[in-house]
Amino acid sequence: MRLSKMHINTLREVPGEAELPSHIFLLRAGMIRKLVSGVYGFMPLGYRVIRKIEEIVREEMDMSGAQEIHMSAIQPSELWKESGRWTAMGPELWRIRDRHDREFCLGPTHEEIFTDIVRNEVNSYRQLPLNLYQIQNKYRDEARPRFGLMRSREFIMKDAYSFDRDEAGLEKSYDIMYEAYERIFDRCGLTYRPVEADTGAIGGSGSHEFIALSEVGESDILYCTSCNHAATSEQMPGVDDIVADGATDALEELKTVDTPDTKTIEEVATFLDVPKEKTIKAILLTVYDDDGGVKYHVTAFLRGDRELNMIKLVNALKEPEHMVVMADEAIIGDATGAVGGFTGPVGLHDAKIIVDSELEHLPNMVAGANELDQHMTGVNYGRDYKADILIDIKQVQEGDKCPICGAPLAQARGIEVGQVFKLGTKYSASMGALYKDENMQEHPIVMGCYGIGVSRTMAAIVEQHHDDNGIIWPVSVAPYHVIITLVKPDDKEQAAVADDIYEKLQSKGVEVLLDDRDDRAGVKFKDADLLGIPVRITVGKKAGEGVVEYKLRTDADRSELSIATAIESALTYVTDGLR
Ligand code: ATP
Ligand code: MG
Numbered sequence: 001m002r003l004s005k006m007h008i009n010t011l012r013e014v015p016g017e018a019e020l021p022s023h024i025f026l027l028r029a030g031m032i033r034k035l036v037s038g039v040y041g042f043m044p045l046g047y048r049v050i051r052k053i054e055e056i057v058r059e060e061m062d063m064s065g066a067q068e069i070h071m072s073a074i075q076p077s078e079l080w081k082e083s084g085r086w087t088a089m090g091p092e093l094w095r096i097r098d099r100h101d102r103e104f105c106l107g108p109t110h111e112e113i114f115t116d117i118v119r120n121e122v123n124s125y126r127q128l129p130l131n132l133y134q135i136q137n138k139y140r141d142e143a144r145p146r147f148g149l150m151r152s153r154e155f156i157m158k159d160a161y162s163f164d165r166d167e168a169g170l171e172k173s174y175d176i177m178y179e180a181y182e183r184i185f186d187r188c189g190l191t192y193r194p195v196e197a198d199t200g201a202i203g204g205s206g207s208h209e210f211i212a213l214s215e216v217g218e219s220d221i222l223y224c225t226s227c228n229h230a231a232t233s234e235q236m237p238g239v240d241d242i243v244a245d246g247a248t249d250a251l252e253e254l255k256t257v258d259t260p261d262t263k264t265i266e267e268v269a270t271f272l273d274v275p276k277e278k279t280i281k282a283i284l285l286t287v288y289d290d291d292g293g294v295k296y297h298v299t300a301f302l303r304g305d306r307e308l309n310m311i312k313l314v315n316a317l318k319e320p321e322h323m324v325v326m327a328d329e330a331i332i333g334d335a336t337g338a339v340g341g342f343t344g345p346v347g348l349h350d351a352k353i354i355v356d357s358e359l360e361h362l363p364n365m366v367a368g369a370n371e372l373d374q375h376m377t378g379v380n381y382g383r384d385y386k387a388d389i390l391i392d393i394k395q396v397q398e399g400d401k402c403p404i405c406g407a408p409l410a411q412a413r414g415i416e417v418g419q420v421f422k423l424g425t426k427y428s429a430s431m432g433a434l435y436k437d438e439n440m441q442e443h444p445i446v447m448g449c450y451g452i453g454v455s456r457t458m459a460a461i462v463e464q465h466h467d468d469n470g471i472i473w474p475v476s477v478a479p480y481h482v483i484i485t486l487v488k489p490d491d492k493e494q495a496a497v498a499d500d501i502y503e504k505l506q507s508k509g510v511e512v513l514l515d516d517r518d519d520r521a522g523v524k525f526k527d528a529d530l531l532g533i534p535v536r537i538t539v540g541k542k543a544g545e546g547v548v549e550y551k552l553r554t555d556a557d558r559s560e561l562s563i564a565t566a567i568e569s570a571l572t573y574v575t576d577g578l579r
Helices: 021-028 044-063 077-083 111-121 167-187 265-272 310-317 329-336 357-361 426-431 454-464 492-507 521-531 541-545 563-578
Strands: 032-036 039-042 074-076 094-097 103-106 130-139 154-164 192-196 206-213 219-224 230-232 255-258 280-288 294-303 324-326 351-356 365-368 374-379 389-391 409-424 434-436 442-444 446-453 482-486 512-515 535-539 547-552 558-562
Touching (some): 021 032, 021 454, 044 130, 044 454, 077 426, 111 446, 154 167, 154 454, 192 219, 206 219, 265 365, 265 374, 294 329, 409 454, 426 446, 492 535, 492 563, 512 521, 541 547
Parallel strands (some): 351 389, 482 535
Antiparallel strands (some): 032 039, 130 154, 219 230, 219 409, 255 374, 280 294, 280 324, 535 547, 547 558
C-alpha cells in the first residue's frame, strides 16, 4: 500500500481524555476514532490489526475443533428471563424496545442464544461434543467506560460455547480451549498469566482468566512465589491468622470504654494503645431490590488491618453486584442501631451480619459499641456475637500466605484479555437443553464458555509493546510488516529503488507500506515510529549506489545494507516473527 493513497490521519497532539499509552497511541496513529464515550471505530490500519488478531483466534479455534457461526447481537428478553439474567444483569445490560414495545437487549455475551440453538437442534448424545464460536460485537453499558478499547461499551469479542454429555467431557473441552488460549496469546506477543478466577454473573463451577501483565491493568492478581498458584484477588482465599495461643487465652470480660473522636481504626488503636490487629473494622452496606427499595442492610466485620474484598462479599450474599452498595449511615443507623465510625457486631439488630472467618479465632478484640464515642473491649466471637455468614471476605495482600503451600504471595496488575468458564448445567438446566443417552434417558447438556476480548487484546498488545515514540507491533499482528521510507519521492533513482523493494517484498508475501508522501523525511520517520511497523527500510541519498538503511522498530541501531541484503533481512525477520 502506498501511504500517499491511504486514508490516514496521524495526530501530533495527545488527545485530552487519553491517559494510557494504548489509548494515546491508537488515537494518535489514526487507528481508532471515538464516536461517543466508550464507542470506537477502526480506521484502515487499526482494522488490519483487528483482523490479524481475529485471524489468529480463528485459526486456533478451528484447529481445536470449534466451528464458527455468527449470531445476531440483538437478543429477545424472553431468553434472558428464562435464564434469570434479565434482572440479575442490571444496568450494564443494554436494553432496547422495538416498535411493538417488545423488549430486547444488545448482547453482552451469548450463553442464552447458544443454549437456545443447541436445545432446538441437538437431542442425541451422538451430536456431542460440540463447540460453537463467533467473533462479534458485544454491548455493555459500562458504568465507567474508559481507556479507549480497554473498557468500551461496544467491543469485539470471540465467544465460544462447548456442549458435552458429562463433566469428564467438559474437562476435556475446557483443557482444549485453555491450551488454545495459551497459543493465541503467545502468538499475539503478550506476556500473560492464566489465573484462577471468580465466575461472576456468568456463573458456573470453575474458571480461569488470562491476564496480560501491565501496571495500568484493572485486574489485581496474586501468585505464589513458590508453588506458582495464581488467582485474581477475589478468587484467592485469605489464610486466617490463627493466634497460636488463642485457644488458651483467657476470655476477658466484655467492657464498654470511652473513646472520644476515634472514628478510624488508626485512631482507636492509638487511643487504646493496641495494635490494629486487635481491632475489628466494620463496613456498612445496603442491598436493594429490583424496584429500588431497601431489601436488607448488611454489616460486615473483619480484622482492623485488613481490607474488604467487595466481590467476595457480594458472592457470600448471593446478590447481583449492582444491588449491593455502601450504606447511607443515617438510614442504616436508624434501621439497625449501627453508628458510623463506632459500629461493632455486638447489639446490632435487623442487619445481616457477615464476619470474616478469621475473627472466629481471634480473642479479646476491640470493636465499636454502637454508641457515639464508645468502643467495646474483650469482644469474642461466639460468646458476644454471631455471624449470619462466617466466611472469608478479606482482600489478600502481597506477602500474605499462599493458601496452598504457605509461601508468601506476590501481587501483580494486568489486563483481563480472556476468560474460560466451566458452566456445568447452569444454562442447560434452566433452559431445558437436554440430550438423550444410549438408553433414551434425558440429561442436561454440560456446558463451558470461553471469551476473548479481541479489541481489548489490541490495546493490551500496545500497552506491552511501545516506547515514547509510539507503538512497536509484534510482527504477528502488525498492520504491515515493513515500511519503506522514501526520502525524496520526486527523485527518480530513489523512487525506482523503493518501487523495486516494494514489489520484491510483496511478491514474497510480505505486507509493505511505501511512504511516498510528499513530506519531510523527519515527518515520515516520526510517523513510522508512531505506527509501529516492525521493519523500516529507508531509501535515500545512497539509493544510486544500491545502498539503503535498515532498521528494526525494536532496536535503536540502523545499518546500511545493499538492496538485496535489506530485502533478505526483512524477509527473514518477518518469517521468523510469524512462526
Ligand atoms: P471485566 O471484568 O474487565 O469487566 P468481564 O470479566 O466482565 O470483564 P467477560 O464477561 O469475561 O468480561 O468477557 C470476556 C472478555 O471480553 C474479557 O476477558 C475481556 O477481554 C473482554 N471485555 C469484557 N468487557 C469489556 C469491555 N467493556 N471492553 C472491552 N473488552 C471487554
Ligand atoms: Mg471476565
